Amino acid sequence: MSKLSSEELKYIKKKLIDKGYKLTEQRETILNVIVENKIRHLSIDEIYELVKITLPDIGIATVYRTIVLLKKLDLLCEVDLGDGFARYEIVYLDKERYHPHLICSSCGKIIEVKDSLLELVEFTIEKESNFKIITRNIVFYGLCNECDNNKILSG
Structure with a gap:
């Protein structure tokens, strides 16, 4: 399974820090789950279920807030694939x-x-x-x- 590369992590960390945020374990785990499942374009509920495997104590509200933040910082974009769910994909430097x-x-x-x-x-x-x-x-x-x-x- 692919995870964020060191270059991608550095880019994301800089974007977060520039706006006064930190790259927390929860944020990094959420991003890694999205990257590991990039061909599936996960919904928030799917992201939450997969993140819980690594971080069993995480709440769905944390996942929602993180998705909102990452979208606001242009690190994620929302994709509508016509199935009634908002789905998410990471925005890379060259994508x-x-x-x-x-x-x-x-x-x-x-x-x-x-x-x-x-x-x-x-x-x-x-x-x-x-x-x-x-x-x-x-x-x-x-x-x-x-x-x-x-x-x-x-x-």
Whole structure:
């Protein structure tokens, strides 16, 4: 399982300290749970259940407050994948904050997409419409390669 790299920890710690906060054991554990499960894009309840494994005494209120703080500091972003839950992913130094997601309708796998083409579309929309886009949520549903191949083999 992947955890935060030393470079990522250093970056996060600096962002917290610059705003008057500390990188507590609870915050680091929450961030590590999100990183370890990054392909799942966890909800707060899922984060809480996984954090409790390492920190059994942690309360859900601590997880909520930490998520709110990390979002405020632009260390996490909220993702809407159309399932009725707010989901979270860590924002890395080089990661596009808002990017499309591909969701397999068969197995539920979530794939993140680099979206340079969509950046051009966004720029064109802003220019032609005189409209500043603040956020975007683009989700494509279909079949991942594995499920599509299984469908072909079984069908």
